[in-house]
Amino acid sequence: MDIRRDRLLLGALAAGGAYTLVTTFTPSLRFAYRSPSLHLVVETAAGLVALLAAYLVAGRLREGPRLDDLLLAYSLALCGGGSLFLAAIPVAAESEMLDRFSTWAPFGARLLGAAALALAAFAPGRPLRSRVSLMLLSWLAAAVTLAAIAALTASLTGRLPLPVPPGLDPRSSYVPHVVGPTGVLVGQLASVVFFALASVGFARRSRQGDELLAWFAAGSVLAALASVHYLLFPSLYSEWLYTGDFLRLGFFVLLLTGAAREIHSFWHAREEAAVLVERHRIARDLHDGLAQELAYIAVEGRSLGRERSSPKLLELAASADRALGEARRAIAALSEPLDQPVALLLAQAAEEVTSRSGLRLTLILAEDVDVPPTAREDLVRIVREAVTNAARHSGGESVAVQLADGSDVRVRIIDGGAGFDPDTVSEGFGLASMRARAEALGGALRIRSAPGRGTEVEVVLPSSRFAS
Known part of the structure; x- marks a missing residue:
């Protein structure tokens, strides 16, 4: 068991749980605050961070294409694209039709992204063979999915129910209100389940030595708690900022942190490999050059010292032997693995x-x-x-x-x-x-x-x- 990785998971659970309890049971705090500009900033930041994390994770596909990494990149691209292209960009429009689009379309993208993330957590890590770039494939699949969600939502906008009851004002969000269309409530509950499953799956697999998955496990905990916040009070208002939005942003930040550490580890491993190659080259040069010359001096010095009964030559041969021993130790040290x-x-x-x-x-x-x-x-x-x-x-x-x-x-x-x-x-x-x-x-x-x-x-x- 990796104590540090378990602490990361437990820390996310403790912080997110405390945040949820404080928000729920502190009378002066609300679940929602009217701020169209800040809502836009959070959606944009979440989208950009998720897409950057998706790009970094997709980089793993170049080193060793695997099914679980492909699903990871796809799910992050889907979540990020939903926040950026289906929520942040349309939210500035004031049309009622676009307002419904900017609430239902991102909701569908997040739900599918959560399901894909849960699949990635339990997908086998078997190698994939493909003639096309799997990184490009993951991005294209996410783009096609987002386009399908956008087209379906746009075609149904006139028939979609209001995302929240007309008489419910977010300013009354001091206490939980578990109300709204059945599809929304079921979707939010499903998101909680998907993210919770993802956290369990990533935590289990991170114990096999993959640090990135430990960050995904911790982030999935925050995402599950964010869905709990969205379930406790209707959250499909495009002009309101919700407490769950900050947890969702924290989810993406943890994923980005894990991906950045993965890239750092990759380049560090490349540096160590380059150092090892250079060490082996120096060891070969020492063996073929310096060590051979010292061995020759030692052998010839002893031979001449005995022939001429010269203590100085014997001392020189002994010195060459000691230097040869140091050279051989250096060669051995340079030839050893760094780990x-x-x-x-x-x-x-x-x-x-x-x-x-x-x-x-x-x-x-x-x-x-x-x-x-x-x-x-x-x-x-x-x-x-x-x-x-x-x-x-x-x-x-x-x-x-x-x-x-x-x-x-x-x-x-x-x-x-x-x-x-x-x-x-x-x-x-x-x-x-x-x-x-x-x-x-x-x-x-x-x-x-x-x-x-x-x-x-x-x-x-x-x-x-x-x-x-």
């Missing part, structure tokens, strides 16, 4: 050092800790340096590496060696390098040691630095 768990990388780094030094290694690593790739690389280098120092200077037989997560990410390297007095020992290059890496990540490096009690190196990084 490898930090716990695995720390374990590999510590085991690499202890396997050569003979130290006994204890690993206590939380597997669910997640940090960005750059931070993972710095933490690996800090652990490798700290374990190397323990092998060279502690005089102990064991070392422990710990990784824990809470309010902070904490990495500890603890050896069972002789220890030292930090106040009397100068900070060498290795320790200064570890401290600089920790501070570059927004954290801190702490050294705890005493003669006869071993040494603990702790890196503390604030988790807030890595919050997505």
